[in-house]
Amino acid sequence: xxxxxxxxxxxxxxxxxxxxxxxxxxxxxxxxxxxxxxxxxxxxxxxxxxxxxxxxxxxxxxxxxxxxxxxxxxxxxxxxxxxxxxxxxxxxxxxxxxxxxxxxxxxxxxxxxxxxxxxxxxxxxxxxxxxxxxxxxxxxxxxxxxxxxxxxxxxxxxxxxxxxxxxxxxxxxxxxxxxxxxxxxxxxxxxxxxxxxxxxxxxxxxxxxxxxxxxxxxxxxxxxxxxxxxxxxxxxxxxxxxxxxxxxxxxxxxxxxxxxxxxxxxxxxxxxxxxxxxxxxxxxxxxxxxxxxxxxxxxxxxxxxxxxxxxxxxxxxxxxxxxxxxxxxxxxxxxxxxxxxxxxxxxxxxxxxxxxxxxx
Amino acid sequence: xxxxxxxxxxxxxxxxxxxxxxxxxxxxxxxxxxxxxxxxxxxxxxxxxxxxxxxxxxxxxxxxxxxxxxxxxxxxxxxxxxxxxxxxxxxxxxxxxxxxxxxxxxxxxxxxxxxxxxxxxxxxxxxxxxxxxxxxxxxxxxxxxxxxxxxxxxxxxxxxxxxxxxxxxxxxxxxxxxxxxxxxxxxxxxxxxxxxxxxxxxxxxxxxxxxxxxxxxxxxxxxxxxxxxxxxxxxxxxxxxxxxxxxxxxxxxxxxxxxxxxxxxxxxxxxxxxx
Numbered sequence: 001x002x003x004x005x006x007x008x009x010x011x012x013x014x015x016x017x018x019x020x021x022x023x024x025x026x027x028x029x030x031x032x033x034x035x036x037x038x039x040x041x042x043x044x045x046x047x048x049x050x051x052x053x054x055x056x057x058x059x060x061x062x063x064x065x066x067x068x069x070x071x072x073x074x075x076x077x078x079x080x081x082x083x084x085x086x087x088x089x090x091x092x093x094x095x096x097x098x099x100x101x102x103x104x105x106x107x108x109x110x111x112x113x114x115x116x117x118x119x120x121x122x123x124x125x126x127x128x129x130x131x132x133x134x135x136x137x138x139x140x141x142x143x144x145x146x147x148x149x150x151x152x153x154x155x156x157x158x159x160x161x162x163x164x165x166x167x168x169x170x171x172x173x174x175x176x177x178x179x180x181x182x183x184x185x186x187x188x189x190x191x192x193x194x195x196x197x198x199x200x201x202x203x204x205x206x207x208x209x210x211x212x213x214x215x216x217x218x219x220x221x222x223x224x225x226x227x228x229x230x231x232x233x234x235x236x237x238x239x240x241x242x243x244x245x246x247x248x249x250x251x252x253x254x255x256x257x258x259x260x261x262x263x264x265x266x267x268x269x270x271x272x273x274x275x276x277x278x279x280x281x282x283x284x285x286x287x288x289x290x291x292x293x294x295x296x297x298x299x300x301x302x303x304x305x306x307x308x309x310x311x312x313x314x315x316x317x318x319x320x321x322x323x324x325x326x327x328x329x330x331x332x333x334x335x336x337x338x339x340x341x342x343x344x345x346x347x348x349x350x351x352x353x354x355x356x357x358x359x360x
Numbered sequence: 361x362x363x364x365x366x367x368x369x370x371x372x373x374x375x376x377x378x379x380x381x382x383x384x385x386x387x388x389x390x391x392x393x394x395x396x397x398x399x400x401x402x403x404x405x406x407x408x409x410x411x412x413x414x415x416x417x418x419x420x421x422x423x424x425x426x427x428x429x430x431x432x433x434x435x436x437x438x439x440x441x442x443x444x445x446x447x448x449x450x451x452x453x454x455x456x457x458x459x460x461x462x463x464x465x466x467x468x469x470x471x472x473x474x475x476x477x478x479x480x481x482x483x484x485x486x487x488x489x490x491x492x493x494x495x496x497x498x499x500x501x502x503x504x505x506x507x508x509x510x511x512x513x514x515x516x517x518x519x520x521x522x523x524x525x526x527x528x529x530x531x532x533x534x535x536x537x538x539x540x541x542x543x544x545x546x547x548x549x550x551x552x553x554x555x556x557x558x559x560x561x562x563x564x565x566x567x568x569x570x571x572x573x574x575x576x577x578x579x580x581x582x583x584x585x586x587x588x589x590x591x592x593x594x595x596x597x598x599x600x601x602x603x604x605x606x607x608x609x610x611x612x613x614x615x616x617x618x619x620x621x622x623x624x625x626x627x628x629x630x631x632x633x634x635x
Contacts, residue, residue, distance in 0.1 A: 052529050073535035085526035089548045098544075099534035146534070 002063035002076060002153035002186060003028045004049065010057035011044055011210075018044055020210040021058065026188070026203070031180050033189045033197040035233070036207035042190045043158055045207070049188060050079050050156050063153060073102075078147035079156040083163060084139045086131040086146075093127040096145045117148040120182070121175075137168045144179070157189040161196060173199060194234055198222070206230050228354040231282050237311065237323045239282045241350075246277040252359055254349060256281060260316035262295035268349045268357040280350040285311075285325040287346040294341025298322060300332050314338060388610070391603035399600035415604040426579060427587050427605070434583045436497060438566045441504040445512050445561055446554055448505065453516030454546055458528065474510035481574050488575060500576045504565050512557050519553045520546065555623040563613045584609040 004026040011019035019041050026032050034042040047053040049060065051072035060067045067075050086095050094101075096117055100110045118124045121141045131139055140160060147155055157176070161169045177200055180187050191197055197204050198218045206213040206221065206229070214226040218234075225231035231239045244258040249270045256279055257263040266281070273279070288296070301321070302313035310330045314322040324340060332338070349357040391399050392415060393407040420427050456464060484503070485494060493499030523546065531545045547554075569585040576583065588605055 050533060052532065072533050077533070079530070079533045081526045081530060083524060083526055085524065085530035087527065087531075087545055089551075098531070098536075102535045102540060102544075146530075150534070 003030070004154060004186065004188070005061035006045075006049075006058070007061070008058040009045070009048065009055060009060060011041075011048060011053060012056045018210050019048070019056075022207075022210075022212055024205060024212065024215065026186060028186055029184050031177075031187045031189065031200055031202045032205060033191060033201035033203070034205045034207055035191060035194060035197045036213075037233070038192060039209075040207040041210040042192075042207050046079075046156055046158055046188060046190045049154075050077055051075055076153035077156055078150045078152035078154075079158065080140075080143045080147050080160045082159040084131070084143045086139055086142055088131050090130075091127065092123070092129055092131070092134070092142050092145075095131065095142055096127075096149055099146065099150050113149045113151075114145075117145040120148060120179075121145050136164050137172060140164065140172060141175075144176075148179075148183075153185060155183075155185055155187040157187065159191055160189075161191070162193070169196075176200065194236060198234075204234075206233060208233075224356070224358055225282075225348070226356055228280065228282075228350050228356075231348065231350070231356070235284060237285045237325065239284050240288075240322050242281045242283070242316075242320060242322070244279050244281045246273055246275055246279055248275055249273050254279075254357070256349070259318040260296065260298070260320055260322075264295050264344060264347070266344045266347050266349055267359040269359060270357070273351065273357070278352060280354075282348040282350060282356075283342050283346065285323040287342045288322070288324045288340045289326070289342070290338060291341030292339055294339045296322065296340045296342075298338060298340070300334055300336045300338055303330075303332050303334065305329055305331075312338070314340070388603050388606050391599055392607045394600045396598055396600050399598070399603070402599060411600065412604070415600050416608075419601050419604045419608065422601075423579065426582060427584070427608070429580065430582045430584045430587045433497060433581060434566055434585075437501060437504065437572075437583060438562050440498075440501045441508070441565050442558055442562045444501070444505045445508055446557055449509055449512030449557065450516050450520075450547055450550055450554070451542065452509075452513045453520050454542060456513070456517050457520040458525065471510045471513055474506075475514075479507060485575065494575065495577055495581065497576070497581065500572060503571060503575055504568070507571070508561055508564065512561065515553050515557055516550065519550060523549055552623065555620055559616055559620045559623070563616060566613055 004024070006022050006024040006026075009019060009022045009024075010017065022045060034045060036042045044053055048055050049062075051067070051070065055068050062070075062075055062077070087098065090098065093114060097110050097114045100113060105113075114127075115124070118127055121144060123138065123141050123145065126134060126138060126142070131142065134142065140163075143160070160176070161172055164172060173196055176187075176189075180200075189196075189200060201218055203215060204218055204221050205215050208229050214221060214230045216224075221230060221234045225234060225239075228241065232241065242258065242261055244256040244261055247255040247257050247263060249255075252267055252270055253265050254268045254270050254273060255263055255265050261281065264281075296314075296316065298314035298316045300312055301315040304311040307329055309328065310326045310332070312324045312326060312330075312332060314324055316322055322340075351357055387404060390404070390407060391402075393410050393412050395407075395409055395411045398405070398408050452467075456467060488494035488499050488503075491499075493502065527545055527549075528541050531541045536544065567585060568583075569589075572581075572583040572586055573589070576586075587609070588602065592602055
């Protein structure tokens with residue numbers, strides 16, 4: 001039984017601070033995904049948990065032990081690497097059993113656990129092969145097997161699917177989800193792919209430049225992003241962010257408009273907002289629908305027909321591009337004028353500092 | 361001409377290399393078969409009588425079976441030097457490639473210095489005497505290791521840089537201590553370079569003449585190359601025995617080369633290009 005507790009965790013390389021004080025609490029059995037653009041520090045944070053990077057400041061608790069200076073082998077963790085990192089000179093059997101051999105596990109026990117892991121991952125027929133004789137998906141499975149036999153308290157995954165092709169990625173993603181259900185251990189997973197994050201996670205941690213932007217369940221992050229960064233990062237296609245001006249503030253109703261946007265009233269936390277403030281209106285591409293009484297008018301610039309839905313890129317008078325996803329197949333002509341509307345309850349306001357003004 | 365050119369050139373190259381490499385070897389073999397009188401002429405003639413066996417017996421038994429002692433000494437010297445070289449050079453290469461520190465430039469300078477600066481014999485003898493290692497076989501082992509270490513390190517380092525660091529990290533997560541990482545994960549992967557090192561260094565050390573001459577005086581300490589020197593002075597007219605001796609001590613390096621030829625080339629280029 002082990003959760004994780006990160007308390008003001010920091011990492012410096014010389015004078016460059018890459019992790020700027022991360023506070024995070026992960027319960028036992030949770031599946032937590034770190035997402036963020038490259039260079040945001042998500043892999044560094046994972047490697048700090050694994051013990052591969054020294055911790056400059058703060059505390060790392062695994063279960064009820066302070067693990068800042070504990071050796072990786074004593075932390076009760078196992079890690080799966082992006083490029084598999086299998087030992088090329090050993091067979092799959094020896095690769096999986098290497099950790100047990102180092103721990104001087106008796107041979108019979110070792111054999112039993114290796115075969116058990118192979119059975120879980122359905123790779124019994126591969127045990128006598130060398131890594132060079134395996135496909136990418138099989139190699140990833142061996143890497144996961146190597147993690148399973150250690151019976152860790154916490155699994156760490158560092159972008160494990162990014163070297164696989166699209167079909168295999170979906171399949172392996174489901175296997176990892178199933179593994180989490182079966183084993184019930186804590187898993188920490190790093191990815192830059194938000195689909196992986198949305199589908200796998202109990203809890204997503206969005207990182208940017210070494211700072212946690214938001215922690216929450218996938219749907220929470222999708223529906224109630226805390227700031228502009230999370231709003232732009234979670235969801236595909238990206239949320240449309242339109243610059244606008246505050247026309248009036250009436251209680252928790254804020255009236256906004258811009259060149260591209262006819263006057264719209266939106267419920268939001270209005271403290272500190274006043275007439276004339278610039279503000280950003282966020283609206284998901286799926287929330288926009290053609291509506292003769294709508295408040296956005298533009299020209300169709302690009303149409304992608306996917307059959308079940310149609311992605312339309314609309315050029316607004318102010319030059320801002322607007323992405324719209326319409327249900328079903330729509331035949332739209334390029335250059336055609338289109339009037340769009342949205343339910344104000346599905347729109348979000350972000351103030352000048354980028355913080356979301358969620359209605360209270 | 362355009363088509364015949366490369367073929368003619370190739371044949372010429374083969375003929376010239378055959379002349380350069382095989383003629384001296386044929387001369388050694390022929391002379392080893394001759395008797396003392398005919399060998400003294402030092403010419404390229406067919407042996408008048410075949411005396412190889414008597415020559416062999418005489419060479420081996422001379423000076424109280426000195427050649428046998430020499431073979432034992434040379435074997436101990438070569439095996440222990442090469443073993444230490446492989447282990448230490450791989451370790452240094454591993455640390456140099458993996459752990460970047462401010463000492464690296466200094467270490468790299470020392471490696472280059474070791475390659476470039478010729479060893480000074482008299483101060484070395486003085487040092488060895490001070491340490492009580494002069495004239496001892498293990499003293500010479502240390503000298504051979506010191507002289508040849510830079511070259512081996514350079515061979516290893518380039519290759520280790522191509523081994524992904526995640527392998528070390530995976531091993532560390534698996535519970536490997538630093539020595540486990542090195543001996544169980546890294547060293548086995550270095551096999552191509554290790555073969556190159558073994559062949560190049562063992563042939564070099566086995567054939568070394570000057571270092572045993574300077575640092576290992578005394579009949580009991582003779583290495584195989586020194587037996588040649590003794591023969592030449594003792595039988596300066598017995599060229600048949602000298603060449604029989606040459607023939608005998610050429611065989612071990614020749615066998616090593618024949619067996620590992622292919623791997624040497626592979627190892628020499630293995631570190632150069634990321635595969």
